[in-house]
Amino acid sequence: MTTHEALHKYFGYREFRHEQEAIVDHVLNQKDAMVLMPTGGGKSICYQLPAVIFDGLTVVISPLIALMKDQVDALNINGINAAFLNSSQSDNEQREIIKQLKANQIKLLYLAPERLFSSESRLIDFLKTLKVSLIAIDEAHCISHWGHDFRPEYLMLAGLKIAFPNIPVIALTATADKITRKDILDKLNLNQPREFVSSFDRKNINYRIAPKKNSFTQLIAFLKEHQDDSGIIYCLSRQSTEDLATALQAQGYSAQAYHAGLEKKIKDQNQERFLRDEIKIIVATIAFGMGINKSNVRFVVHMDLPKNIEGYYQETGRAGRDGLPSKALLFYSYADVQKLQSFARVEGNEAQSKIMLKKLDDMVRFCQLQTCRRQYLLKYFDEDAPANCGSCDVCLSDYERIDGTIIAQKLFSAITRLNESFGITYLVDFLRGSKNEKIREAHKQLKTYGIGADLSKAEWQQYIRELIAQGFIRTEGDPYPVLKLTPQSAEVLKGQKKVQLIKSQTVHEEQVAEVV
Ligand code: ADP
Ligand code: ZN
Numbered sequence: 001m002t003t004h005e006a007l008h009k010y011f012g013y014r015e016f017r018h019e020q021e022a023i024v025d026h027v028l029n030q031k032d033a034m035v036l037m038p039t040g041g042g043k044s045i046c047y048q049l050p051a052v053i054f055d056g057l058t059v060v061i062s063p064l065i066a067l068m069k070d071q072v073d074a075l076n077i078n079g080i081n082a083a084f085l086n087s088s089q090s091d092n093e094q095r096e097i098i099k100q101l102k103a104n105q106i107k108l109l110y111l112a113p114e115r116l117f118s119s120e121s122r123l124i125d126f127l128k129t130l131k132v133s134l135i136a137i138d139e140a141h142c143i144s145h146w147g148h149d150f151r152p153e154y155l156m157l158a159g160l161k162i163a164f165p166n167i168p169v170i171a172l173t174a175t176a177d178k179i180t181r182k183d184i185l186d187k188l189n190l191n192q193p194r195e196f197v198s199s200f201d202r203k204n205i206n207y208r209i210a211p212k213k214n215s216f217t218q219l220i221a222f223l224k225e226h227q228d229d230s231g232i233i234y235c236l237s238r239q240s241t242e243d244l245a246t247a248l249q250a251q252g253y254s255a256q257a258y259h260a261g262l263e264k265k266i267k268d269q270n271q272e273r274f275l276r277d278e279i280k281i282i283v284a285t286i287a288f289g290m291g292i293n294k295s296n297v298r299f300v301v302h303m304d305l306p307k308n309i310e311g312y313y314q315e316t317g318r319a320g321r322d323g324l325p326s327k328a329l330l331f332y333s334y335a336d337v338q339k340l341q342s343f344a345r346v347e348g349n350e351a352q353s354k355i356m357l358k359k360l361d362d363m364v365r366f367c368q369l370q371t372c373r374r375q376y377l378l379k380y381f382d383e384d385a386p387a388n389c390g391s392c393d394v395c396l397s398d399y400e401r402i403d404g405t406i407i408a409q410k411l412f413s414a415i416t417r418l419n420e421s422f423g424i425t426y427l428v429d430f431l432r433g434s435k436n437e438k439i440r441e442a443h444k445q446l447k448t449y450g451i452g453a454d455l456s457k458a459e460w461q462q463y464i465r466e467l468i469a470q471g472f473i474r475t476e477g478d479p480y481p482v483l484k485l486t487p488q489s490a491e492v493l494k495g496q497k498k499v500q501l502i503k504s505q506t507v508h509e510e511q512v513a514e515v516v
Pocket of ligand 2: 371372373374387388389391392393394395
């Protein structure tokens, strides 16, 4: 049977999606892999299909006990014998599964990482007595401090390659930037792993940021465009989800709250009714949505600023799984930034806080962009994208665009002349030929000194921010960042690439407000 036939026979799908086929082949060749695919992309098939084809057992590590049952039920319905072992089961249930494992009757076993190495069960020793064919590590970013969801128990997974040196390992995640990805590979000790990175572009989602002024009124205006649509509205606190749900009900909307503090019965009921379209709007904390697979969510609104891009991307990604046009709207305010900064400081230790603050900073930059938001999101996941997507608020706005090639060339030459050792303020003064005594005498002799005198300070600052956002230059160093060139800027200097900039203006906030 070919993998294609097996895909149809066991899972009922006619075609592979994204890179599923290449990944399955790679794993079947018993090689290690790292899979980066957006939520809903179809990661499960990448290890479930090899699992049914391999002779022995596939061990699946997953952090969320609550989701294991759903996965196992779904496999059992397809006639694949899968099971999980966790603390929610009785001793008898666990013994039964152990018996079946010994008889080689189970194809996939789901486990939480702590279970594998905990001293009383030492499940790892038992697994070594079985024929294990494959190990899959779901939500692999949990192993990295750099990720947004670090779980210390994941660090123990480093022991897997020691216990099973010759068994292929496939690590999967929906959210990992470059450093997190490298960290995952290092920590898991994968053996010459191949990385499979799928596109993160959700073309049917329109991204929009609005300054938060009177967010309830703004929200109601937005909802008028979405009278009968399903949507999720995220709030930072449990209390605000309840307050907002009540306020929306008073306006005649079918809305219910969802957060981790609600009784399980109420939560299940609200979720269930939302899935069946009996409730149109769920007002939730980020506790809502993990493992939810509702295809016709037409909008996702963030009433408050998310803590990082990964979370934002994942939450907005719950819109438009059916491929139809959908909206992501976020209300942005500086007060939220300050609030989250103070949370980040108390929540973690110093190193952890620093990472959280950096991630928050990336989130803030996203909100303040004057360049394509999609391009920024994709760049965050190391993916190249055109400068204009045509479906985010920036690209749809009537900001006037100019050919910024010469502006960019002037800036890049100045950065080069100053040996990539100066920050924005100094460069702007230098470009404008400032007589300021802070500018070194030797620099005043350079040919590039004063070549940007035609632009104001504010204009230069905006263009520099845009050029950073577009990836031509980057900042390095803390707390005194200096500007550095990237390979992209070399092409501009050589005249091989043109640069588009949004014509400088100072009234952006008000213009964005009118969109809502
Ligand atoms: P992820 O784990 O990446 O979030 P899942 O593995 O849960 O994604 O798959 C998301 C959805 O896509 C599921 O409903 C699944 O049934 C469906 N799916 C996955 N692969 C295919 C495929 N090849 N053809 C059609 N549907 C698929
Ligand atoms: Zn865009």
